[in-house]
Amino acid sequence: MAARLDVQKTYKLFIGGAFPRSESGRTFALLARNGSLIANVAQASRKDLRDAVVAARSAQPGWAARTAYNRGQILYRVAEVMESRRGEFAEDLNRCGVPIASARKEVERAIDRWVWYAGWCDKFHHLAGTVNSVAGPYFNFTMPEPTGVVGIVAPESPGLLGLVSRLAPALVSGNTAVVLTGEASPLTAVSLAEVVATSDVPGGVVNILTGATKEMLPWLLGHRDVNAVDLTGAPNLEAATVAEAAENVKRLIRGEPDDQSPYVIADFCEMKTVWHPVGR
Numbered sequence: 001m002a003a004r005l006d007v008q009k010t011y012k013l014f015i016g017g018a019f020p021r022s023e024s025g026r027t028f029a030l031l032a033r034n035g036s037l038i039a040n041v042a043q044a045s046r047k048d049l050r051d052a053v054v055a056a057r058s059a060q061p062g063w064a065a066r067t068a069y070n071r072g073q074i075l076y077r078v079a080e081v082m083e084s085r086r087g088e089f090a091e092d093l094n095r096c097g098v099p100i101a102s103a104r105k106e107v108e109r110a111i112d113r114w115v116w117y118a119g120w121c122d123k124f125h126h127l128a129g130t131v132n133s134v135a136g137p138y139f140n141f142t143m144p145e146p147t148g149v150v151g152i153v154a155p156e157s158p159g160l161l162g163l164v165s166r167l168a169p170a171l172v173s174g175n176t177a178v179v180l181t182g183e184a185s186p187l188t189a190v191s192l193a194e195v196v197a198t199s200d201v202p203g204g205v206v207n208i209l210t211g212a213t214k215e216m217l218p219w220l221l222g223h224r225d226v227n228a229v230d231l232t233g234a235p236n237l238e239a240a241t242v243a244e245a246a247e248n249v250k251r252l253i254r255g256e257p258d259d260q261s262p263y264v265i266a267d268f269c270e271m272k273t274v275w276h277p278v279g280r
Contacts (some may be wrong), residue, residue: 009042011186013048013210014193017203023047028183028211030096031143038095041186044209049178052207053225056149056176059204064146064174072121075171078199085195086111092187093159110164113260117168124172124265127235132273139276144269146174147229147251149204151220153213154235157256159185162194162257166230169264171205175228179208179222182233186210221245228268232257 012019024045030038034142063071082089086107093103125144134139155162163179170177181189193208209216212236220245221229228251231237245252253267 002194009039011039011051011190011210013042013044013052014190014197014206014208015048015052016207017197018061019197020048020192022211024049026059026211030183030186032095033097039187040184041190041209041210043182044180044216045211048209049216049219049223051221052178052209053149056178056207057202057225059202060174060176063171064200066174068122068125071172072118072176072201075093075118075121075168076115078195078201079118081199082107082111082114082192083192085191089188089191090232092191093185096185096187097160099102101104106158106161110161113161114164114168116260117200117265120130120169120262120265121172127262128266128269128271134275137265137278139278140275141276142271142275143175144266145272147268147270149225150175150177150268151223151226151229152177152179153217153220153229153231153233154181154189155177156182158185158258160188160192161232163189164182165257165259166232166255167206170230170268173266173269175268176205177207178220179206180213180233181208181210182213183211217261218244221250222247224248226250228245228253230255232266264271 012021013227021041022044028043030041032038045076050257079163089107090103094100129143131141134140153167167177196206217234218241232255255264
């Protein structure tokens with residue numbers, strides 16, 4: 001009897017809660033350090049990016065309208081499912097060149113960080129919001145609001161922890177995200193997409209595109225329905241590329257791949273001030 005062949009995983013994009021192949025039909029070969037083939041991964045196109053932005057825009061009002069407590073519950077559920085797939089995440093990192101002991105530690109830190117940010121959902125507005133002192137018979141309140149649709153260039157290292165450290169704080173306040181992952185470690189991004197798809201997160205809140213970040217980033221920066229772009233995973237940008245964002249007055253964010261702070265959440269927020277007359 002012939003030996004059984006392994007069923008190889010197909011790595012697709014994640015758009016609007018579904019897993020389509022790239023409309024272009026393109027893939028790229030992910031190679032191990034010894035040159036052997038790890039997997040063929042979908043390579044996103046400009047059309048895929050437009051579809052992801054449409055999905056993110058459609059999902060954003062509903063996600064922002066949920067109570068902060070409910071968003072926290074949903075994000076915590078993501079961590080629960082990640083916990084059940086710790087071994088798979090560690091294997092993905094290991095296949096991309098991370099030593100297995102370091103991979104396991106990174107997975108644990110990524111899960112703990114996701115839980116940490118989930119806990120901020122119903123607390124952050126108390127930290128960032130305030131009652132302002134004004135001269136006159138008015139109440140003056142400043143409160144954080146989501147920016148809207150956020151593009152995120154995921155750091156290539158650490159692969160999983162860097163992605164979690166930039167994605168989770170963007171979701172806390174009610175933003176939706178379009179994530180570009182590079183060609184170095186896309187496996188964990190696709191595995192995280194599978195977790196999101198089975199964790200009560202509404203379709204379109206998180207969209208993940210694998211492929212050539214350098215090719216896709218100018219289109220993301222120039223898209224007029226994207227409100228902000230996190231460039232943490234794109235440290236070396238040409239001035240002409242950044243100018244794409246300046247044309248439509250897009251907020252640009254740059255942080256650290258391994259950052260954990262409630263002030264990272266604030267980077268993805270707008271502050272709204274409201275005046276209200278004092279009743280007599």
